[in-house]
Amino acid sequence: MDKYLLALDQGTTSSRAILFDHNGKTIGVAQKEFAQIYPKPGWVEHDPMEIWGTQSGVAREVLEKTGIRPQEIAAIGITNQRETTIVWDKNTGKPIYNAIVWQCRRTAPICDALKAKGMEDYIRENTGLVVDAYFSGTKIKWILDHVKGAREKAEKGELLFGNVDTWLIWNLTRGKVHVTDYSNASRTMLFNIQSLQWDEKILAELGIPVAMLPEVKPSSCVYGVTDPQTFGGAQIPIAGDAGDQQAALFGQACFEPGMAKNTYGTGCFMLMNTGEKLVPSHHGLLTTIAWGLNGKVEYALEGSIFVAGASIQWLRDELKLIESAAASEEVATAVEDTNGVYVVPGFVGMGAPYWDMYARGIIVGLTRGANRNHIVRATLESIAYQTRDVLQAMEEDSGIKLQSLKVDGGAVGNNFLMQFQSDILGVPVARPEVTETTALGAAYLAGLAIGYWTDKEEISKKWNVDKIFMPGMEEDKKEAKYKGWKKAVGRALRWELEE
Ligand SMILES: Nc1ncnc2c1ncn2[C@@H]1O[C@H](COP(=O)(O)OP(=O)(O)O)[C@@H](O)[C@H]1O
Numbered sequence: 001m002d003k004y005l006l007a008l009d010q011g012t013t014s015s016r017a018i019l020f021d022h023n024g025k026t027i028g029v030a031q032k033e034f035a036q037i038y039p040k041p042g043w044v045e046h047d048p049m050e051i052w053g054t055q056s057g058v059a060r061e062v063l064e065k066t067g068i069r070p071q072e073i074a075a076i077g078i079t080n081q082r083e084t085t086i087v088w089d090k091n092t093g094k095p096i097y098n099a100i101v102w103q104c105r106r107t108a109p110i111c112d113a114l115k116a117k118g119m120e121d122y123i124r125e126n127t128g129l130v131v132d133a134y135f136s137g138t139k140i141k142w143i144l145d146h147v148k149g150a151r152e153k154a155e156k157g158e159l160l161f162g163n164v165d166t167w168l169i170w171n172l173t174r175g176k177v178h179v180t181d182y183s184n185a186s187r188t189m190l191f192n193i194q195s196l197q198w199d200e201k202i203l204a205e206l207g208i209p210v211a212m213l214p215e216v217k218p219s220s221c222v223y224g225v226t227d228p229q230t231f232g233g234a235q236i237p238i239a240g241d242a243g244d245q246q247a248a249l250f251g252q253a254c255f256e257p258g259m260a261k262n263t264y265g266t267g268c269f270m271l272m273n274t275g276e277k278l279v280p281s282h283h284g285l286l287t288t289i290a291w292g293l294n295g296k297v298e299y300a301l302e303g304s305i306f307v308a309g310a311s312i313q314w315l316r317d318e319l320k321l322i323e324s325a326a327a328s329e330e331v332a333t334a335v336e337d338t339n340g341v342y343v344v345p346g347f348v349g350m351g352a353p354y355w356d357m358y359a360r361g362i363i364v365g366l367t368r369g370a371n372r373n374h375i376v377r378a379t380l381e382s383i384a385y386q387t388r389d390v391l392q393a394m395e396e397d398s399g400i401k402l403q404s405l406k407v408d409g410g411a412v413g414n415n416f417l418m419q420f421q422s423d424i425l426g427v428p429v430a431r432p433e434v435t436e437t438t439a440l441g442a443a444y445l446a447g448l449a450i451g452y453w454t455d456k457e458e459i460s461k462k463w464n465v466d467k468i469f470m471p472g473m474e475e476d477k478k479e480a481k482y483k484g485w486k487k488a489v490g491r492a493l494r495w496e497l498e499e
């Protein structure tokens with residue numbers, strides 16, 4: 001009987017379940033979007049029960065669609081939107097508040113207070129992160145501060161915290177297993193990435209009891225088995241767990257130091273493998289754990305862009321300028337250029353390399369001739385400009401000049417965007433055959449843990465290119481356009497703060 005790997009990819013806007021065979025080929029996909037909750041400007045929440053419901057639902061759906069029985073699944077790999085914070089009651093398994101999503105800005109004042117107390121350097125040196133509302137630590141504090149009786153319960157050991165991976169594993173095992181992996185732990189702003197322990201000083205500062213935190217394990221190991229009720233009696237090993245951006249780095253086979261990928265989803269995340277070396281950033285990037293594997297952890301440099309594909313959804317859902325995300329390509333290429341228009345999608349502040357929680361979105365350079373096509377094109381171009389911002393920072397931090405950029409994620413089907421990306425970077429952009437690289441990475445991690453695949457060398461051989469986009473724009477034009485972008489960003493920064 002052939003066996004398959006099941007990847008559960010719980011993203012910001014949808015839950016996906018993907019089946020892979022031994023060649024790393026996709027056998028079936030099921031996907032379901034879920035509600036985005038915006039209680040106030042700058043706040044973003046998800047319903048944790050809907051996350052679990054959609055994720056378990058698509059897992060069952062992909063089995064039904066393909067006719068594959070749960071007994072034919074060799075293992076499950078989990079990958080997830082990172083940082084998003086869930087706190088639940090250990091006894092009832094019910095969340096005490098909605099999931100506070102990575103994009104949510106509500107804890108900016110808590111971050112300002114940490115900075116005022118002089119914690120910034122300590123946090124950067126020990127967690128590899130900048131102090132920003134993006135990460136889980138301040139979100140946990142907010143829940144403990146705002147939900148009645150929560151802190152007392154947490155102190156008594158009655159509440160559990162988890163990122164989405166932990167929440168899914170807890171539910172898949174029906175409350176038997178409370179774990180996370182190194183890559184997810186490194187996004188909490190509570191985890192010391194050198195000692196590989198929860199950081200007591202930061203926990204004390206935020207008033208977070210260590211008892212609520214999950215056990216931290218490698219990214220490839222058997223964490224537990226699924227409860228028989230979840231998949232018709234089957235007890236499937238859950239054997240891989242990694243944050244979605246690190247899983248994509250793995251799925252792209254970026255195993256050697258200096259190899260990098262950029263994933264174009266809701267946001268855009270460029271990660272460069274730095275091997276066993278922890279490289280501190282001096283240019284606004286994050287130092288993060290790539291994965292824990294074979295008894296050691298490896299590190300990465302990361303440039304986190306908060307809004308990429310989400311700006312295309314904004315064109316579709318709020319401005320109603322396009323019918324679908326895919327239609328953005330045709331609309332954008334109906335004009336020669338943006339007519340001087342720039343869109344800066346600072347909807348939830350700006351991430352790397354700016355780290356400005358108070359930036360907001362702007363459209364600038366409008367003249368009487370500016371039309372819908374120009375705005376759509378400028379929005380797509382903003383994704384490529386933000387990528388150049390982080391690529392430049394990455395080259396400076398790592399001292400490595402990138403020869404080509406591997407790309408993946410929902411928006412890489414847009415050929416205009418990919419060509420413009422290559423033009424504005426001046427670097428070839430390589431799109432692989434399998435663009436569901438995040439899920440593939442989770443499957444690989446799970447498969448390695450159970451001996452379904454042997455080693456990284458075997459996995460590297462499975463990476464195949466679909467198309468390479470070569471840079472073609474003249475140097476002067478490229479630099480003039482990028483200069484305009486930097487000017488536009490300057491107008492968006494600190495928007496919420498300045499009079
Ligand atoms: N052809 C396209 N052009 C531009 N953006 C696209 C295209 N197709 C999808 N997207 C964008 O990609 C995102 C979906 O990618 P996905 O990798 O599924 O994201 P996530 O994992 O963050 O939910 C959406 O934000 C959508 O707007």
Ligand SMILES: O=P(O)(O)OC[C@H](O)CO
Nearest residue numbers: 011012081082265266267
């Ligand atoms: O859901 P995605 O794919 O946009 O990824 C979100 C990131 O993990 C946030 O850090």
